[in-house]
Amino acid sequence: MMFARLLGILMLVASTSPELGGLSSAGTEAPPIDRVVALSKGRSIALHCAGQGTFTVLLEPGDGGHRAHMAPLFEALSERYRVCDYDRRNIGLSSSAPTPRKATDLQADLFDAMAAANVEGPYILFGSSMGGLLVRSYATSPEVAGFVTSNQPGTSSEWVKLAYPLMTSDQRQADAAWMAGANNERIDVNDVSRTIDRAGPPRVPYVIMISTERFQCKAAEICGRLYGAFAAASRRTAKAGRNGTLRIFAGDHDLYVSNLTDVIAAIDKVALAAARNR
Numbered sequence: 001m002m003f004a005r006l007l008g009i010l011m012l013v014a015s016t017s018p019e020l021g022g023l024s025s026a027g028t029e030a031p032p033i034d035r036v037v038a039l040s041k042g043r044s045i046a047l048h049c050a051g052q053g054t055f056t057v058l059l060e061p062g063d064g065g066h067r068a069h070m071a072p073l074f075e076a077l078s079e080r081y082r083v084c085d086y087d088r089r090n091i092g093l094s095s096s097a098p099t100p101r102k103a104t105d106l107q108a109d110l111f112d113a114m115a116a117a118n119v120e121g122p123y124i125l126f127g128s129s130m131g132g133l134l135v136r137s138y139a140t141s142p143e144v145a146g147f148v149t150s151n152q153p154g155t156s157s158e159w160v161k162l163a164y165p166l167m168t169s170d171q172r173q174a175d176a177a178w179m180a181g182a183n184n185e186r187i188d189v190n191d192v193s194r195t196i197d198r199a200g201p202p203r204v205p206y207v208i209m210i211s212t213e214r215f216q217c218k219a220a221e222i223c224g225r226l227y228g229a230f231a232a233a234s235r236r237t238a239k240a241g242r243n244g245t246l247r248i249f250a251g252d253h254d255l256y257v258s259n260l261t262d263v264i265a266a267i268d269k270v271a272l273a274a275a276r277n278r
Contacts, residue, residue, distance in 0.1 A: 030082055036093055037116045045113035046093035047086045051078030055124050055145060055271050058110065059085040062129030062254075064184030066092040073126075073256045076264055081271075084119060086110070090185055100181030100188040103137050103195040111141060121145070122278075124270055126263070127152060128256055130187065136237070137195040139202050145277070146205040146243075146270035150255040150263065151216070154233030155193035163229040205243040205273035207266040210234045212250050219253035243273060 033049040048067050049056075057077050061069045067085035077083040089097035089109055097105065114121070121143035127135030132152025139147050153159065156179050164172050179189040210216070210231065217223035222230050231248075238246035247266065251259035 033084070033117055033119070037113050039109070039112045039116055042095065043089065043097070043109060043112070044095040045086055045089070045109055047084060047113050047117055047119075048074075049082065049084040049117070049119055050074070051080070051082050053081040055122055055274065056082040056084060056114075056119055057124045057126060057267060058114075059083065060125065060127035060131030060134050061085075062131050063187070064091070065128070065131065070128075070256055072260060073263060076260065077267065081124075081267075082119065084114070086113060088185065099186035100191075101186060102188055103134075103192045106134060106187070106192075107138050107141070110138065111143070122274065124148070124267060124274065126150070126256075126267055128254060129153070130183070130185075130189070133189065133192055133196070134187075136202070137192050137199075139204060139206070140195070140199045144204060145274035147202070148207045148209065148263070148266045148270055150209045151211055151220075151253050152208070152234075152237075153189075154230070154237075155196050156190045157193060157197055158233040158236065159229075162232050163226060166225045166229060202241040202244065204241075205270045205277070206238075206241065207245045207247060207270055208234050208238040209247050209249065209255055209263070209266055211253060211255065212248060215250065215252055245269075 030052045033047055035047065037045050037047050039045060046067065059070045059074060066087045070085055074083055074085055087094040088106065089095055122145035123143055124145055125135040125138055125147040127133070128150040129152060132149030133155070135147045135149055136152065138144060154162065159175070167175065181188050183189070213223065213227040216227055216230065235246055238244040249255060249259050249262055256263045
């Protein structure tokens with residue numbers, strides 16, 4: 001309820017206050033984009049953008065997800081932001097990429113595509129599940145003004161420290177293989193995690209969103225003490241930066257589906273803080 005009230009307030013204020021340009025729809029309409037963008041070295045990215053605003057919101061789906069997965073969130077955000085979703089390489093209409101995928105390559109694909117399509121920052125990032133982990137690694141870019149994650153896994157170091165002591169040998173082996181690249185997109189989670197660890201605490205405003213144990217247990221088999229480790233990793237991430245917040249919701253693993261209003265409110269919260277920092 002608090003997030004719903006906050007959303008209503010932000011929408012009202014955004015329409016009347018020049019301070020919140022990132023939430024405002026004033027200005028010249030930017031042309032929509034829905035095409036495959038050609039990049040250097042034979043790369044290409046299927047990119048979809050609409051709306052306008054001081055901030056551009058970039059959407060990162062989970063492992064194996066493509067741009068259409070967040071269509072309702074895209075449509076809602078495009079009413080007051082410039083918003084973009086895209087297919088990572090090896091997904092959808094984007095070109096192929098060598099695997100396992102590394103953090104620097106993933107980040108280069110995204111920001112090179114934005115530059116090639118003339119979609120300027122500052123950017124606010126939203127990532128779900130593994131997409132949340134990618135968002136944390138992208139947040140080191142000077143063009144990123146803030147980010148929101150939804151049920152993102154912990155980094156390798158966080159998970160090994162907090163969760164591995166609670167796992168069986170088989171569980172640890174399967175999890176280690178997933179982190180090394182045995183996931184849908186063959187992403188090297190260990191490499192992404194090292195990028196996050198090296199960067200240190202985020203300097204931009206951000207919100208970490210997670211679901212309650214009942215929903216995480218049902219969707220990802222993160223239950224009991226293991227859920228405690230997951231929550232502890234998320235809490236640690238939220239407390240690491242001076243401008244971080246943790247929010248826990250009774251909602252599905254894909255909070256952008258079950259808790260759409262809450263996700264939008266979290267993005268608005270970050271945009272408001274980022275606007276004040278400009």
